[in-house]
Amino acid sequence: xxxxxxxxxxxxxxxxxxxxxxxxxxxxxxxxxxxxxxxxxxxxxxxxxxxxxxxxxxxxxxxxxxxxxxxxxxxxxxxxxxxxxxxxxxxxxxxxxxxxxxxxxxxxxxxxxxxxxxxxxxxxxxxxxxxxxxxxxxxxxxxxxxxxxxxxxxxxxxxxxxxxxxxxxxxxxxxxxxxxxxxxxxxxxxxxxxxxxxxxxxxxxxxxxxxxxxxxxxxxxxxxxxxxxxxxxxxxxxxxxxxxxxxxxxxxxxxxxxxxxxxxxxxxxxxxxxxxxxxxxxxxxxxxxxxxxxxxxxxxxxxxxxxxxxxxxxxxxxxx
Amino acid sequence: xxxxxxxxxxxxxxxxxxxxxxxxxxxxxxxxxxxxxxxxxxxxxxxxxxxxxxxxxxxxxxxxxxxxxxxxxxxxxxxxxxxxxxxxxxxxxxxxxxxxxxxxxxxx
Numbered sequence: 022x023x024x025x026x027x028x029x030x031x032x033x034x035x036x037x038x039x040x041x042x043x044x045x046x047x048x049x050x051x052x053x054x055x056x057x058x059x060x061x062x063x064x065x066x067x068x069x070x071x072x073x074x075x076x077x078x079x080x081x082x083x084x085x086x087x088x089x090x091x092x093x094x095x096x097x098x099x100x101x102x103x104x105x106x107x108x109x110x111x112x113x114x115x116x117x118x119x120x121x122x123x124x125x126x127x128x129x130x131x132x133x134x135x136x137x138x139x140x141x142x143x144x145x146x147x148x149x150x151x152x153x154x155x156x157x158x159x160x161x162x163x164x165x166x167x168x169x170x171x172x173x174x175x176x177x178x179x180x181x182x183x184x185x186x187x188x189x190x191x192x193x194x195x196x197x198x199x200x201x202x203x204x205x206x207x208x209x210x211x212x213x214x215x216x217x218x219x220x221x222x223x224x225x226x227x228x229x230x231x232x233x234x235x236x237x238x239x240x241x242x243x244x245x246x247x248x249x250x251x252x253x254x255x256x257x258x259x260x261x262x263x264x265x266x267x268x269x270x271x272x273x274x275x276x277x278x279x280x281x282x283x284x285x286x287x288x289x290x291x292x293x294x295x296x297x298x299x300x301x302x303x304x305x306x307x308x309x310x311x312x313x314x315x316x317x318x319x320x321x322x323x324x325x326x327x328x329x330x331x332x333x334x335x336x337x338x339x340x341x
Numbered sequence: 342x343x344x345x346x347x348x349x350x351x352x353x354x355x356x357x358x359x360x361x362x363x364x365x366x367x368x369x370x371x372x373x374x375x376x377x378x379x380x381x382x383x384x385x386x387x388x389x390x391x392x393x394x395x396x397x398x399x400x401x402x403x404x405x406x407x408x409x410x411x412x413x414x415x416x417x418x419x420x421x422x423x424x425x426x427x428x429x430x431x432x433x434x435x436x437x438x439x440x441x442x443x444x445x446x447x448x449x
Contacts, residue, residue, distance in 0.1 A: 168355070169353075169363065169364075172353075176397055186398075192397060192399075199398070200402060203400070203402050207357070289400060
C-alpha cells in the first residue's frame with residue numbers, strides 16, 4: 022500500500038494527484054564548501070538525502086514523482102548529473118516517460134540556468150528518443166553506452182564551442198575523456214548484472230566550456246559498483262572509501278593489481294589534473310570523495326554518510 | 342618502412358578491444374601492426390610509426406593493447422621490437438616513452 026510510506030517532511034513531501042511531491046533544497050549541490058575539510062556538511066547532506074528519496078520512491082515504492090525546484094537558489098553541476106541519471110534511468114527502466122515531472126525555479130537566473138545549460142531538456146519526460154535527441158543536439162547533458170560514438174560527439178561538441186584539441190594539453194584532456202568512458206564499459210558494472218538491468222553499461226555526462234570563467238568542465242557518472250568495492254581485494258583493509266579512491270588515483274590501479282591491463286585509464290584520468298596548475302579533479306565513489314586542486318596544492322579525501330551509488334568524476338581545466 | 346597512424350589506420354584510434362569500436366587497439370594490432378612488423382622482420386627493416394597527425398589524444402588503452410599486446414600475444418619479443426624492429430615517431434616524447442614502457446612491461 023502506497024499510503025504506508027513515511028514521506029519525508031523535510032522536503033515538504035505529500036501525495037498529490039497520484040504523485041509524490043518533493044521540494045528540492047535551496048542549494049542542490051554536493052561540492053564541499055571547505056576544501057580543507059571535504060567531509061559532509063548540511064548542504065551536501067540535504068542534497069544526498071534528496072537524491073536518496075528520489076531513488077527510493079521510484080525504485081522501492083514504484084511512485085511517480087513531482088520534483089519542485091521553485092525555491093532553488095543554487096544548482097551544482099555534479100549533483101545535477103546524478104539527478105539527470107536518476108530520472109533518465111527510471112524513465113528507461115519503467116518505460117514510462119512521465120515518471121518524473123518538475124516545477125521550474127522561481128528565481129529567473131536559476132530558471133535561465135536550467136535552459137542555458139540544457140538541464141531542463143535533460144530531465145524532461147522522455148525515454149530513448151530523448152537521449153538520442155540530446156546526442157543529436159550536442160546537449161551538455163548526455164547519456165550513452167557506446168564510448169566510440171560519445172567520445173567523438175563530446176569532442177565535437179566542445180570543438181564547436183571553440184576548444185582546439187590539437188594543443189598538447191587538450192590531447193591529454195581528450196585521453197582522459199576516452200578512458201573515463203572505457204572504464205565504465207570495462208569495469209563499472211563488472212559482475213553486477215542487476216545494476217545494469219534495463220540500462221546496460223551506461224554513463225551520464227555533462228561537458229561544456231564555461232567561457233566566462235574560461236574553464237572546461239567534464240563530468241561523468243555511472244551507477245555501477247564504485248571504485249572502493251572494485252578494489253576491495255587489493256586495497257589495505259583499514260582504508261575508508263575516500264582513502265581507497267585516493268589510493269587508486271595516487272598509485273594508478275594498474276600497479277596494484279596483477280592484471281596489467283586494468284586501470285591504465287586511471288593514469289589518463291589523473292594526468293588531466295596535471296594539465297595546468299589551475300586544474301581541479303573531483304571524484305565521488307561509494308561514500309568516498311577525493312579532491313585535487315593544483316593551484317591551492319590541496320589533495321584531500323573524505324567520506325560522506327551517503328553513497329553516490331556509483332562513481333562520479335569531474336574535471337575543471339583552464340582553457341584560454 | 343613508414344606508417345602514418347592517422348592516414349593509414351584512423352584519425353580516431355579509440356578503445357582497447359574490437360568491441361569498443363571500429364578503430365580499437367586490438368584491431369590495429371591484429372589487422373595492421375602484426376603484418377607490417379612481420380614484413381619488416383623478414384626484410385631486416387624497421388617500422389617507423391608516425392602518430393602526430395592524430396588530431397586528438399590517443400588513450401592508454403589503445404596504446405597498451407596495440408603495442409604491449411604484440412608481446413603478450415607472443416608475436417614478438419620486447420627486445421626485438423625495441424632494439425631494431427619498431428620506432429615511434431612523435432614530437433611529444435611522452436608518447437614514445439609510454440609506448441616503449443608498455444612493450445617492456447608486457448614482457449615481465
